[in-house]
Amino acid sequence: MKFSGDYHTHSTYSDGHGTVKEMVLAAVKCGLAEIGLADHGPANIGTGIKNGKTLLKIQTELEELGLQNPGIKLLGGVEANIVSPDGFIDVEKDVLARLDYLLVGLHPYVIPQGGAGLSWIIGNQVAGIRRYKSRIRNQNTKALIGAVYRYKVLAVTHPGLKMEIDIPEVARACQIRNTAWEINTGHKHPGFSEILEAAASGVDFIVNSDAHFPETVGRLEYGAQILEKARVPIERILNAME
Numbered sequence: 704m705k706f707s708g709d710y711h712t713h714s715t716y717s718d719g720h721g722t723v724k725e726m727v728l729a730a731v732k733c734g735l736a737e738i739g740l741a742d743h744g745p746a747n748i749g750t751g752i753k754n755g756k757t758l759l760k761i762q763t764e765l766e767e768l769g770l771q772n773p774g775i776k777l778l779g780g781v782e783a784n785i786v787s788p789d790g791f792i793d794v795e796k797d798v799l800a801r802l803d804y805l806l807v808g809l810h811p812y813v814i815p816q817g818g819a820g821l822s823w824i825i826g827n828q829v830a831g832i833r834r835y836k837s838r839i840r841n842q843n844t845k846a847l848i849g850a851v852y853r854y855k856v857l858a859v860t861h862p863g864l865k866m867e868i869d870i871p872e873v874a875r876a877c878q879i880r881n882t883a884w885e886i887n888t889g890h891k892h893p894g895f896s897e898i899l900e901a902a903a904s905g906v907d908f909i910v911n912s913d914a915h916f917p918e919t920v921g922r923l924e925y926g927a928q929i930l931e932k933a934r935v936p937i938e939r940i941l942n943a944m945e
């Protein structure tokens with residue numbers, strides 16, 4: 704199985720170690736037809752972009768790089784954070800409208816929105832030691848589904864990583880909303896049984912590297928192996944080619 708593009712990469716504008724240009728050149732080098740930059744939204748504590756304007760700056764850089772590299776399609780997106788239990792994200796609508804695509808993900812270390820957001824996020828940070836683990840899981844599930852319904856989301860990043868969710872429930876919502884389930888090769892997540900659980904809903908998949916270094920752009924082998932093992936048909940993998 705080969706892949707046409709890698710849509711989840713980070714640059715030095717968030718916590719990546721390569722500039723936008725270095726990430727693009729890495730994608731050219733490994734022969735991808737498309738590369739997407741999706742830096743962390745501003746709510747990630749210590750690792751997010753400065754603000755929404757940064758995403759527009761990245762878009763401008765990508766446009767210039769596109770002229771110099773006509774053989775590859777460059778896309779500007781974001782890995783937005785869900786910052787409230789009803790699924791609001793940390794990127795303004797007017798910025799979103801100018802991006803090529805939106806990824807959303809649950810991350811435990813974000814600046815939440817409002818009091819309900821605060822207790823939800825704190826709950827997740829202590830979920831391992833608190834007895835109301837299943838309540839937190841329900842809140843995470845609702846938050847993710849809320850975002851999938853509220854926005855036009857290309858894919859949910861690393862679903863269930865560090866923040867537990869009800870996989871069949873979220874996958875069903877993604878299937879209905881045409882949002883893909885990410886196989887994140889950087890984190891080697893999700894694993895085999897979780898993929899089977901998601902696949903049963905009929906959801907589509909996308910394989911991304913979550914590269915934080917130019918060297919890991921396009922390293923998508925884990926996705927090919929695990930999806931083949933799970934017998935997910937190629938038509939259900941957005942960026943698979945053969």
Ligand SMILES: [Zn+2]
Nearest residue numbers: 782808860861
């Ligand atoms: Zn992430």
Ligand SMILES: [Zn+2]
Nearest residue numbers: 711713782913
């Ligand atoms: Zn990421």
